[in-house]
Amino acid sequence: GAVVSQHPSRVICKSGTSVKIECRSLDFQATTMFWYRQFPKKSLMLMATSNEGSKATYEQGVEKDKFLINHASLTLSTLTVTSAHPEDSSFYICSAPAIYRGSTEAFFGQGTRLTVV
Amino acid sequence: AQSVTQPDIHITVSEGASLELRCNYSYGATPYLFWYVQSPGQGLQLLLKYFSGDTLVQGIKGFEAEFKRSQSSFNLRKPSVHWSDAAEYFCALGLDTGRRALTFGSGTRLQVQP
Numbered sequence: 001g002a003v004v005s006q007h008p009s010r011v012i013c014k015s016g017t018s019v020k021i022e023c024r025s026l027d028f029q030a031t032t033m034f035w036y037r038q039f040p041k042k043s044l045m046l047m048a049t050s051n052e053g054s055k056a057t058y059e060q061g062v063e064k065d066k067f068l069i070n071h072a073s074l075t076l077s078t079l080t081v082t083s084a085h086p087e088d089s090s091f092y093i094c095s096a097p098a099i100y101r102g103s104t105e106a107f108f109g110q111g112t113r114l115t116v117v
Numbered sequence: 118a119q120s121v122t123q124p125d126i127h128i129t130v131s132e133g134a135s136l137e138l139r140c141n142y143s144y145g146a147t148p149y150l151f152w153y154v155q156s157p158g159q160g161l162q163l164l165l166k167y168f169s170g171d172t173l174v175q176g177i178k179g180f181e182a183e184f185k186r187s188q189s190s191f192n193l194r195k196p197s198v199h200w201s202d203a204a205e206y207f208c209a210l211g212l213d214t215g216r217r218a219l220t221f222g223s224g225t226r227l228q229v230q231p
Contacts, residue, residue, distance in 0.1 A: 006160070034218045041126075043207065043223040044161075093160055097215045103168070106215040108153075110160040 002028045002098035006109025013084055013116055021079045021112045023094035029074035030096035034106075035067075038091040047092075050077040084116040119144040121210050123222035130198050131230045138193040138225050140182075140208030149211040150191040151219065152182055156204045164206075167191060168214055178202070203229045 003026040013019050023033055031052045036044040048069050049057040056069035066088075068080040077096075081088050093111040097104045120143045130136055142148055149168055153161040165176025172184040182193045191208060205226050209219040 043221040046218045103214040104216045108161040
């Protein structure tokens with residue numbers, strides 16, 4: 001299948017700082033990428049849809065000024081958590097659709113564990 | 118709007134025992150259904166998927182799932198659980214095969230006793 005690489009896998013930052021998470025499609029081009037957030041012992045909630053060359057689409061309740069998404073190329077989307085606070089601590093996962101065995105399938109990155117102290 | 122329900126938050130089974138994880142969905146049309154597994158601190162791995170056709174689908178690692186339209190269910194099964202199956206399992210619903218974002222259930226944590 002297709003490979004989606006997410007970096008870093010873990011990051012600890014101080015309150016008030018910003019953190020950038022990268023999501024790369026390694027062997028295919030992704031015009032769309034999805035960013036999910038997973039709270040402890042909870043499911044994955046869609047935060048936003050990243051679109052190459054245009055603005056991201058955010059889900060209701062997600063602060064676009066806090067979670068900045070940039071999709072500058074067909075293989076890279078970034079999520080920047082700005083002015084991070086402890087409540088932003090979470091597991092963030094990206095995914096990208098790719099053609100696999102004749103149909104489009106979602107492929108997920110390894111996820112990023114963000115801890116804000 | 119579509120939704121996915123996984124009624125069991127936590128399940129414990131003995132190694133070698135059979136397993137069934139429940140998943141119910143709500144959607145007005147024929148759904149695309151998926152089961153993913155997540156090991157601690159890891160991303161998601163696709164176990165199997167149902168798009169159409171045969172309602173019993175086979176996946177990796179010996180898992181299978183059965184789509185039952187009348188019950189709006191897509192339960193995951195395995196005849197004999199291995200200790201390495203301990204993980205979090207997510208059922209998900211898509212509006213297509215994967216071009217759009219998925220709607221996930223809340224997950225079921227599987228613990229395997231020796």
